[in-house]
Each structure stands twice: as C-alpha cells, then as structure tokens.
Amino acid sequence: MxxxxxxxxxxxxxxxxxxxxxxxxxxxxxxxxxxxxxxxxxxxxxxxxxxxxxxxxxxxxxxxxxxALIRAHPELAGKEAASGTLTAASTGEQRGAGLDQCSAEELQRLRSLNAAYQERFGFPFVIAVKGRSRYQIMDAIEARLQNDAQKEFATCLGEIAQIARFRLYALLA
Incomplete structure (x- = not known):
C-alpha cells in the first residue's frame, strides 16, 4: 500500500x-x-x-x-445514461467500457438484452465493466440469461463486490 x-x-x-x-x-x-x-x-x-x-x-x-442493492444499479447504457443521471462512478465505468460509443445497432442489441434479462430475473444485469469491452458485456448478458434465478442473484452480488473493490482502490490507492 x-x-x-x-x-x-x-x-x-x-x-x-x-x-x-x-x-x-x-x-x-x-x-x-x-x-x-x-x-x-x-x-x-x-x-x-x-x-x-x-x-x-x-x-x-x-x-x-x-x-434492493441489485436493483439500485443502473441498466447499462439505459435511460439513466441517456438522460445523464448516472452517478459519477457509473458514468466513468460505463464510459470506460465504451458503452457511450455504441452504434445504433449495438445500442438496440444491448437494450434488447437488458430487457430480456430484466424480464427473466426481475432486476437489472450487473457486471463489473472495468477491463471489458461492450462486446464482452453483451456476450456476458447472453450467457448469463441461461442461469437460474438463484445463481444469477449470487452472480450479481459477486459482481457488485468487484465493482466496490474497483471503486475503493480508485478512491484510496
């Protein structure tokens, strides 16, 4: 340290x-x-x-x-991103993954995947986007749509823990 x-x-x-x-x-x-x-x-x-x-x-x-913690996370490249109401941390994370540079087709694919995920699980897709491209993120949504609800709930909590680790290191290291 x-x-x-x-x-x-x-x-x-x-x-x-x-x-x-x-x-x-x-x-x-x-x-x-x-x-x-x-x-x-x-x-x-x-x-x-x-x-x-x-x-x-x-x-x-x-x-x-x-x-509630899972549901507190914004949809990736969703309405909060479009309206500029993401937290500063989420804005930087999504920008770092190139989600602000999606083509119209990519944005449509991402929004369609987000909607399918939300419909299947009842909460937004959560992933630590640092170090991932927008293509890897979309592929991850598709893969995780195959999980059962219990596994996906646990996966989201694990991803949230990783996001928190990145945020703590950015703040303190």
Missing part, C-alpha cells in the same frame, strides 16, 4: 459513523447502509480489509436488502 492509502485508511478509521458513511456511502450504488454497517469493523489495516468488511455487510444483509 502507498503512504497516501495508509493515511486515507487511518483517517477513515477515525471518522464518526455519519462522516464515514458520507465518505463511502456510494461505494455500493445508492446503498449507504453497507458503509454504515461496515463502520464497526474499524480500524482498517488495508483497502482489502475495508472491502472485506463492506462485503460482509452486504452478504449478511437480508435477501430483500440484497435485492
């Missing part, structure tokens, strides 16, 4: 719970309760330890809370 990451973790570990939540409440998309529940695991000796505490808060949540 870098000295700046050590200092950031030390500072985070000393924050009050409301200040901690204000700083990390968006690591898990629109779900500050994850940061709130992980605050008790302080002090955090590493970014990985902080991430583990946050993932534990997510996995120990009720199924209804987990479903």
């Amino acid at each position: 870098t000295p700046s990451a050590d200092a950031a973790l030390s500072t985070l570990s000393e924050l009050s719970q409301p200040d901690f939540v204000a700083r990390l409440g968006d690591i898990f998309e629109h779900s500050p309760w994850v940061a709130e529940r992980s605050w008790h695991a302080r002090p955090f000796p590493s970014i990985d330890a902080l991430h583990a505490a946050m993932v534990t808060a997510m996995t120990e949540a009720s199924e209804a809370e987990q479903l």
Whole structure:
C-alpha cells in the first residue's frame, strides 16, 4: 500500500459513523447502509480489509436488502445514461467500457438484452465493466440469461463486490 492509502485508511478509521458513511456511502450504488454497517469493523489495516468488511455487510444483509442493492444499479447504457443521471462512478465505468460509443445497432442489441434479462430475473444485469469491452458485456448478458434465478442473484452480488473493490482502490490507492 502507498503512504497516501495508509493515511486515507487511518483517517477513515477515525471518522464518526455519519462522516464515514458520507465518505463511502456510494461505494455500493445508492446503498449507504453497507458503509454504515461496515463502520464497526474499524480500524482498517488495508483497502482489502475495508472491502472485506463492506462485503460482509452486504452478504449478511437480508435477501430483500440484497435485492434492493441489485436493483439500485443502473441498466447499462439505459435511460439513466441517456438522460445523464448516472452517478459519477457509473458514468466513468460505463464510459470506460465504451458503452457511450455504441452504434445504433449495438445500442438496440444491448437494450434488447437488458430487457430480456430484466424480464427473466426481475432486476437489472450487473457486471463489473472495468477491463471489458461492450462486446464482452453483451456476450456476458447472453450467457448469463441461461442461469437460474438463484445463481444469477449470487452472480450479481459477486459482481457488485468487484465493482466496490474497483471503486475503493480508485478512491484510496
């Protein structure tokens, strides 16, 4: 870890719970309760330890809370992206995957896949897009449409954990 990451973790570990939540409440998309529940695991000796505490808060949540967390994620290249209402983190992540550069045909394919996924599972497709192309993302949606609901629910939570890891490292490392 870098000295700046050590200092950031030390500072985070000393924050009050409301200040901690204000700083990390968006690591898990629109779900500050994850940061709130992980605050008790302080002090955090590493970014990985902080991430583990946050993932534990997510996995120990009720199924209804987990479903709400999954549903808090925006549809990829969906109406929030088109209207400019994505969070800054989601905007950067989707842009990094080239989702803002889809041709009309690609956008139609992606929206059709998103709709089929939403209809099948009742929640949006969630994937950590960092390091993936828009083509890999569309292929992943097609492949994951074959999963059963229980497997897909667990897969989404795993992807959310990975998104959170990327966000924590971007913020603190």
